[in-house]
């Protein structure tokens with residue numbers, strides 16, 4: 001049973017105004033003539049009427065709102081009254097609980113529309129500009145990829161720069177020019193020496209030190225090369241990081257060999273530590289290495305071992321020795337005829353390939369240190385190279401480089417018998433300085 005039925009049964013179908021009047025009259029008669037039970041019934045009926053009236057008003061308001069929103073078919077239509085703002089009542093004049101002709105689906109779609117509309121509204125701060133924020137859609141993956149590529153590029157660039165920096169630091173180009181200008185007849189050996197240095201000095205991370213050993217007969221320029229290298233490295237890494245060790249000068253007495261070995265170990269350790277601090281590679285040159293005592297060789301062997309700490313691995317050891325000179329001389333004298341068309345580097349590579357196994361075998365028997373070394377044999381000098389030595393020395397000493405004089409001086413030097421068109425000097429340029437000094 002609906003609320004309206006309850007109301008009708010109790011008060012009939014009266015209008016709101018009539019009900020108000022009746023309410024007042026009834027109130028008076030109740031207070032005057034009725035008993036206590038009737039009085040409580042009246043109070044109850046009064047509250048019920050109020051409830052019903054409120055509900056009616058709420059329903060009417062709800063319906064009116066729907067009609068105003070433009071929904072057709074209900075109890076109210078918007079017509080001429082629209083202009084005045086007052087709704088015009090068209091059909092049912094009396095409120096019922098009947099469902100309006102508008103379908104529930106239409107209502108729900110209206111609410112959905114309203115909801116959608118509402119959700120699209122953007123609430124702006126009162127003082128701000130009323131402009132919708134621009135949504136920038138950046139892919140995080142793209143940004144990460146871009147960052148990764150940038151980091152990778154800088155790392156590769158930095159690594160290349162570091163390699164270049166190392167080689168540039170030692171000015172191997174300058175060293176090459178110096179050796180080419182100052183050393184005669186040893187181009188193959190000098191190319192091999194520079195290649196070893198270039199390989200080693202291009203990085204600062206090494207698993208073992210570079211151990212080079214120049215071998216050759218007397219007067220072919222071993223000490224000369226040692227001096228040129230020492231001078232160059234002093235200029236690029238500094239005086240304290242270059243050690244030139246002449247055993248007959250630094251340790252003339254064999255009895256002192258043990259003490260000399262200990263002093264040498266300390267000196268080398270101090271130098272490599274200093275070089276490590278300065279991030280440079282030191283150079284240790286041992287001239288007249290054939291005179292090194294076993295104690296000194298033992299100490300050096302211990303220093304060049306690859307299982308030592310990092311500072312010992314970043315160092316260049318250069319040994320200059322005439323050990324194995326007989327093998328070199330014999331090989332050149334017996335193999336010179338067949339390789340006259342070869343370049344200097346090709347000739348040296350052939351010499352190394354054919355001679356080194358024999359040379360190493362001989363040297364390793366003397367001390368295991370030579371097993372660690374890269375052996376670089378130097379060839380005998382020819383008459384043409386000896387003339388260059390005279391020319392150079394005379395110019396240095398201020399003599400006019402007269403060609404006839406140079407040829408005469410070069411003719412006074414001893415030579416091996418001509419082999420395959422080559423005239424090899426027995427003592428290289430060893431006597432050049434002494435003979436020029438006699439002029």
Ligand SMILES: Nc1ncnc2c1ncn2[C@@H]1O[C@H](COP(=O)(O)OP(=O)(O)OP(=O)(O)O)[C@@H](O)[C@H]1O
Nearest residue numbers: 182183184218219220221222223224322389429430
């Ligand atoms: N290949 C060379 N080019 C230019 N000059 C040279 C060459 N070889 C030797 N000389 C000159 O001869 C001098 C002596 O040579 P050096 O002392 O270098 O010979 P060495 O091979 O060390 O001989 P030794 O084994 O007897 O010590 C040098 O000071 C240098 O002036």
